[in-house]
Amino acid sequence: MHDEPGFVTVNLLTGFLGSGKTTLLRRLLAEDAFADAAVLINEFGEIGLDHHLIERIDDEIVLLRSGCVCCTVRGELAEALKDLYSKRERGLVPPFRRVIIESTGLADPFPVLSTIKADPILRHHFRPGSVVTAVDAVNGQRQLDTYIESNRQAAIADRLVITKTDLATDSERQALESRLRRINPDALLVCAGDDDLDLSSLLQNATTMRGDHVQSPSGFYCEEPVWLTNADGAPHRAAISSVTMTVDRPIDWTAFGIWLTMLLNRHGERVLRVKGILNLVGEERPVAIHGVQHLVHTPVHMEAWPSNDRSSRLVFILDGLDGEVLKRSFEAFTLADADVRPPLAIPAE
Numbered sequence: 001m002h003d004e005p006g007f008v009t010v011n012l013l014t015g016f017l018g019s020g021k022t023t024l025l026r027r028l029l030a031e032d033a034f035a036d037a038a039v040l041i042n043e044f045g046e047i048g049l050d051h052h053l054i055e056r057i058d059d060e061i062v063l064l065r066s067g068c069v070c071c072t073v074r075g076e077l078a079e080a081l082k083d084l085y086s087k088r089e090r091g092l093v094p095p096f097r098r099v100i101i102e103s104t105g106l107a108d109p110f111p112v113l114s115t116i117k118a119d120p121i122l123r124h125h126f127r128p129g130s131v132v133t134a135v136d137a138v139n140g141q142r143q144l145d146t147y148i149e150s151n152r153q154a155a156i157a158d159r160l161v162i163t164k165t166d167l168a169t170d171s172e173r174q175a176l177e178s179r180l181r182r183i184n185p186d187a188l189l190v191c192a193g194d195d196d197l198d199l200s201s202l203l204q205n206a207t208t209m210r211g212d213h214v215q216s217p218s219g220f221y222c223e224e225p226v227w228l229t230n231a232d233g234a235p236h237r238a239a240i241s242s243v244t245m246t247v248d249r250p251i252d253w254t255a256f257g258i259w260l261t262m263l264l265n266r267h268g269e270r271v272l273r274v275k276g277i278l279n280l281v282g283e284e285r286p287v288a289i290h291g292v293q294h295l296v297h298t299p300v301h302m303e304a305w306p307s308n309d310r311s312s313r314l315v316f317i318l319d320g321l322d323g324e325v326l327k328r329s330f331e332a333f334t335l336a337d338a339d340v341r342p343p344l345a346i347p348a349e
């Protein structure tokens with residue numbers, strides 16, 4: 001089955017927090033086949049960073065703010081799609097034929113797809129395309145054990161992309177593959193690091209009857225769900241929160257590194273995600289940092305600052321940790337002058 005002529009195909013790129021969605025999106029956008037794609041990015045947290053991390057800034061990248069696309073910003077999603085379409089019709093943006101939505105890592109994909117199918121105006125112009133779900137080879141098992149969103153993201157996928165296989169053992173990868181095949185036997189399962197991965201096949205329309213599944217999501221098999229709240233777009237459970245920090249003066253890398261290492265050693269299970277763009281003492285270019293629970297990825301120098309704003313921006317997504325306490329600990333340790341730095345205090349349980 002191919003994209004329907006006359007309709008804009010909407011692909012959903014989903015996957016749990018830090019599973020590698022933005023990394024995959026960058027790769028997809030570098031393909032000639034997707035030069036005609038517009039992008040909607042939705043992030044959990046008050047400040048969005050992903051559009052900066054893609055390092056492609058243009059009018060066709062739209063950031064959906066303040067909430068998660070599956071619950072609080074569903075209306076915003078519909079409006080953003082209509083707005084993009086209207087701009088396309090008026091020649092204000094190039095004539096894209098595809099929209100890729102990168103959801104938050106906590107999104108339940110069902111309400112997102114049903115928004116497109118249910119809205120009378122959207123239905124007229126857009127068609128849901130394949131759903132691509134990234135699953136992290138290092139953290140995926142634990143996320144499937146603990147978070148129903150992770151199961152639902154895997155269950156609805158047309159394409160399951162296992163990421164970070166370079167950081168996992170063969171047996172970890174195989175165990176994850178088997179589990180994903182049990183959750184969703186129909187999906188095409190690939191590894192992001194495969195040499196022969198055909199990126200263009202990820203967004204080709206799938207032959208599965210996902211549209212029917214969307215109307216009766218309860219038919220899906222979810223493995224050992226621990227809690228079952230946001231199936232109908234209800235907000236995420238109260239314990240999950242985000243805290244953002246914006247810092248105007250350059251940050252000392254050593255102090256920050258010690259603080260972050262200690263934090264993740266002690267509370268890695270509860271720090272679902274940390275990401276940031278940092279202005280470091282002695283560095284001209286910004287440095288992007290990423291952590292997912294206990295895993296800290298190698299920091300990356302970005303090409304340039306995305307705008308004139310040189311402040312450091314950090315987002316933490318927490319499960320059951322007090323963000324304000326975390327913020328105070330960060331400020332006390334990383335922002336104090338080295339000679340008056342207080343003893344390292346990481347929030348208690």
Ligand SMILES: Nc1nc2c(ncn2[C@@H]2O[C@H](COP(=O)(O)OP(=O)(O)OP(=O)(O)O)[C@@H](O)[C@H]2O)c(=O)[nH]1
Nearest residue numbers: 016017018019020021022023105163164192290297
């Ligand atoms: N080694 C390795 N690192 C990866 C791979 N895929 C992603 N990463 C790293 O994982 C971190 C998180 O990746 P992102 O692409 O930002 O993940 P995300 O799913 O968009 O994150 P959220 O939007 O916050 O949920 C970054 O440091 C990436 O460079 C991979 O296949 N191998």
